[in-house]
Amino acid sequence: MFYRSSILKRIAIINRFFPVHNSISKQGFYRSLRVLSSPDGQYSAAHTTKQSSYLESIHEKTASLFSNSHQMVSSVQGTFLKFLVQMSKATRVLEIGTFTGYSALCMAEGLKGRGSEAKVVTLEKNIEHFKVAKENIESSGLGHLIELKLGDAIDTLLNLDNAAQYDLIFIDADKGNYINYYNTVLERNLLSDDGIIVADNVLFRGLVSQVAKTKETKDLSQISSTVKHLHSFNEYIANDRRTTQVLLPCFDGITLIRKNV
Numbered sequence: 516m517f518y519r520s521s522i523l524k525r526i527a528i529i530n531r532f533f534p535v536h537n538s539i540s541k542q543g544f545y546r547s548l549r550v551l552s553s554p555d556g557q558y559s560a561a562h563t564t565k566q567s568s569y570l571e572s573i574h575e576k577t578a579s580l581f582s583n584s585h586q587m588v589s590s591v592q593g594t595f596l597k598f599l600v601q602m603s604k605a606t607r608v609l610e611i612g613t614f615t616g617y618s619a620l621c622m623a624e625g626l627k628g629r630g631s632e633a634k635v636v637t638l639e640k641n642i643e644h645f646k647v648a649k650e651n652i653e654s655s656g657l658g659h660l661i662e663l664k665l666g667d668a669i670d671t672l673l674n675l676d677n678a679a680q681y682d683l684i685f686i687d688a689d690k691g692n693y694i695n696y697y698n699t700v701l702e703r704n705l706l707s708d709d710g711i712i713v714a715d716n717v718l719f720r721g722l723v724s725q726v727a728k729t730k731e732t733k734d735l736s737q738i739s740s741t742v743k744h745l746h747s748f749n750e751y752i753a754n755d756r757r758t759t760q761v762l763l764p765c766f767d768g769i770t771l772i773r774k775n776v
């Protein structure tokens with residue numbers, strides 16, 4: 516019951532912030548809402564290992580306190596991120612976009628037992644989000660595994676010590692800067708040779724693939740800048756010879772990227 520009402524609340528919020536402009540985007544938009552509340556989504560959640568009660572409480576607290584809580588990854592995606600950290604045997608993780616710390620905490624759980632070098636460094640510029648994340652991290656018992664940095668992510672990335680590289684880099688902040696984040700990470704050599712970049716929301720509620728079709732026939736000005744930025748990012752990555760990538764149509768669309776070495 517809670518799950519259903521929380522989905523309806525999120526749909527109302529998404530509607531408010533991302534109004535559907537015309538029939539071009541309508542189809543993709545409503546398809547994405549169906550995915551959020553679909554029987555498959557609920558079935559997937561019901562058949563995925565339960566998270567720790569602490570992570571669950573952070574997810575629920577964020578959903579009840581923040582009208583923009585749809586920005587946070589779902590609990591299934593949180594579990595997927597923890598899996599990725601464990602499977603890749605990552606020691607150092609970098610996250611761009613902390614929000615209330617939920618995904619950073621999921622990834623920190625995946626680092627347990629990986630020694631004294633294990634760390635999630637997570638970047639956030641919004642002071643309110645930063646403060647809530649700090650509280651959540653401090654009371655989690657995982658504080659020793661997470662370093663939270665306040666400031667604009669590009670500035671922070673430019674000042675990070677690149678002597679220690681990162682094995683997994685999760686890009687989940689402002690979509691207009693995705694290409695900048697990607698380039699800065701590669702140019703500053705922050706990604707280890709075996710490392711992966713994970714870029715979130717690359718299909719953005721089913722709207723990004725609509726842009727590609729629309730380009731030929733319709734006016735792009737009617738499509739939100741977020742969607743255009745994500746399409747530009749996807750095109751940029753697909754044409755970049757420095758890396759190999761796979762765009763997965765799961766969650767809100769995620770791309771896994773590796774360096775060609």
Ligand SMILES: C[S@@+](CC[C@H](N)C(=O)[O-])C[C@H]1O[C@@H](n2cnc3c(N)ncnc32)[C@H](O)[C@@H]1O
Pocket residue numbers: 586587588611612613614615616617618619638639640641644666667668669687688689692
């Ligand atoms: C999608 S949310 C992150 C959600 C989080 N990864 C999770 O799943 O729990 C994006 C966050 O990035 C932050 N952000 C946006 N632009 C930023 C920037 N230029 N530098 C640092 N943080 C930024 C926002 O304030 C927001 O908290």
